[in-house]
Amino acid sequence: MKLRLFPQETAGLQALARMAEQILAGTHTLAELLGAGRGDFAALTETLRRQDAASTADFAALLTRMRTSFINPLPREDLYALGRLLNETSEILTGAGEIIELYALDRTPARISDQLEILSRQAELTTAAMRNLNDLDSLEDYWLEVLRLGKRADHTHRVLVAELLEAHSPATFTKYSTLAGQFAAASRQMRAVATQVGSIIVKES
Template identity: 80%
Template sequence: MKLRLFPQETAGLQALAHMSEQILAGTHTLAEMLGAGRNDFSELAESLRQHEAASTADFATLLTGMRTSFVNPLPREDLYALGQLLNETSEILSGAGEIIELYTLDRNPNRVSDQLEILSRQSELTIGAMKSLNDLDSLEDYWLEVLRLAKRADHTHRVVVAELLDAHSPTTFAKYKALTDQFAAGSRQMRAIATQVGSIIVKES
């Protein structure tokens, strides 16, 4: 029988899983925004703010649990770091929605959708990882796959910026670059989460 490394107290892990689910929900809402008309932007941007608020509430639950629990499923500093990174990712996605709304970006290049697709895939993998933090041996593939996707996201971002620069005036370029930069930041944030998980794997091995 495999030795169980962690106690059965899993409230902190559940909070992390809920936060990762809010990120995925945010990517789905952003996908709707990319295909929506400007009249729908306000409602969808509000949905993103609600996802962010739910993430922040889960982060508060995590912090409360860490303060009141005698034994946590992971070291407190690791739980806090993961929670902070997840919550910041929801903030980034909410910011992307605000950019679409404020700049009325209703003709987004296809490669921007490619960026969001990569970010969504990273989010899906992260949900699985947050639900498996009590079985670290199963997470090495997650770590490596998210890092691979992050490299692909970096390349896609560079291509998007180059194509935008060729196709648009300086003002329009600046608007769309703000959005593509925001998606790139989200992907880098998911990479940071995976790197944090990798650090936990190394420390706990």
């Protein structure tokens, strides 16, 4: 770890931590959606939109800090990359909620819940990591575990798509596979965040 000689602005790191927390909260909201009746879809989807809006506000705050701070805790390009990936993940989660509402998916295959469980675990690890970006030496296990979970998520998605093709009509397959694709995309984003952290660890070591 490089020795840092000057005090640094930590507000940017705090913004990243809050963005990760919004993703974790989003996975919890989606878990509620998967178990909810159609009458609750609109309110829960609106909760996801509020969480996404909070993430976007934190991303804007991060960009402001990057422009105005003389010394940043990490290189600006790394802060920006992490913020962009986290914010895009919140957008993807909101999209998943809107798909559930628009397609009235009040009964989803169990393997879609498996996807969300993996994603939620990735979000938990990412939240803890964003809170500890000032201690990069402690994050190597996080990096590797999220990558492992990402491979598991990819496998689950492939199996799910095969099962959907076998069990459903083309119209129903399209609905479920679109939702599954959103969860798969969010998981890949979490993997990209971990890869970015891994790159930072290598550069700062």
